[in-house]
Amino acid sequence: MKRLILDIIKKYFPVVFVKYRYFKVFGKKLNLKNPTGFNEKILWLTLFWQDQRIVQCADKYGLRQYVIGCLGSDNIMPRLYGVYEKVDDVRWEQFPKKFVIKCTHGCKYNILCENKEKLDINKAKNALATWMNTEYGPSTYEPQYYAMKHRIIL
Numbered sequence: 001m002k003r004l005i006l007d008i009i010k011k012y013f014p015v016v017f018v019k020y021r022y023f024k025v026f027g028k029k030l031n032l033k034n035p036t037g038f039n040e041k042i043l044w045l046t047l048f049w050q051d052q053r054i055v056q057c058a059d060k061y062g063l064r065q066y067v068i069g070c071l072g073s074d075n076i077m078p079r080l081y082g083v084y085e086k087v088d089d090v091r092w093e094q095f096p097k098k099f100v101i102k103c104t105h106g107c108k109y110n111i112l113c114e115n116k117e118k119l120d121i122n123k124a125k126n127a128l129a130t131w132m133n134t135e136y137g138p139s140t141y142e143p144q145y146y147a148m149k150h151r152i153i154l
Helices: 002-012 014-026 038-048 052-058 060-071 121-132
Strands: 099-103 110-113
Touching: 002 014, 014 038, 052 060, 099 121, 110 121
Parallel strands: none
Antiparallel strands: 099 110
C-alpha cells in the first residue's frame, strides 16, 4: 500500500515526492527556494530546468557523443570497445583482459572486470538483461532517464 501511495505522489506531486525522498536519504528538509548544497541544486534542476541536453548528458553513451561534438575529437575519452542494444549482441571474446561494461540508461548498472578469465559471463549476462529491462527514472523521479535508449557500452 505504501508503494502505491508513493507512486501516486511521484506521478502527480513530484516536488512532494522529491522532498520526501531527500528527507529519507539525508535526514533534513530540502530547500528548493534557495538551494545551497550540491544535491539541492541537482534536485532543483531535475524538477524545474528542462533541456534536451540533460537527457543526452545523463546517458553514458550520449555524453560521450556530446563531448566529442563539443571538442571535435575523442582524445580525452576512455577507449570505446562496443555499443550494444541487446545482451545477446555482446561479443565477450573481443573484450580486453580488464574492462568496464555498463548500461547507459541508469545508475549503478556497471560491471568492473579486473580479469576476464575470472569473470562469470552468465552472471554478467543475467545482470545486464535485468538492467536492460529496467526503467531507472520512475523509481527515483529522475525524468531525464525516461527518454533514454537502453544500451550497453564497453
